[in-house]
Amino acid sequence: MIFPVIELVDRYTIAKLKLEKTRGANWEEFDFYQKQLAICGYDLAQIDQDLVYLYNIHVQIWNLEAELKSGREAELSLEELGRRAVMIRNLNNQRVRLKNSMANQLGCAVREIKKDHLSE
Numbered sequence: 001m002i003f004p005v006i007e008l009v010d011r012y013t014i015a016k017l018k019l020e021k022t023r024g025a026n027w028e029e030f031d032f033y034q035k036q037l038a039i040c041g042y043d044l045a046q047i048d049q050d051l052v053y054l055y056n057i058h059v060q061i062w063n064l065e066a067e068l069k070s071g072r073e074a075e076l077s078l079e080e081l082g083r084r085a086v087m088i089r090n091l092n093n094q095r096v097r098l099k100n101s102m103a104n105q106l107g108c109a110v111r112e113i114k115k116d117h118l119s120e
Helices: 005-021 027-039 044-069 078-106
Strands: none
Touching: 005 027, 005 044, 005 078, 044 078
């Protein structure tokens, strides 16, 4: 199975985060994406720092969504919910720009295109 770089790096960093948060419950998923990265044929050393940055974006999103996913959103004020929604939107915009930048660095033509979107 071949994934475009923008999807592979995104799924890999999410799987890595889930691996840490679930104490290895998704080992097969993480291993799959790790193997895909190893065989993709790109010089991933070029994007090492970007992978760390992308991972950190996912950590921030995970943390912002944690109470929402656990059904504890009623404990948050509407102001706090709105603040988190804006922060998550901004992080996702950074994520799209970063994935496209990595694709550009590696010479992959596939990009995530958003029309009338803040990531443009």
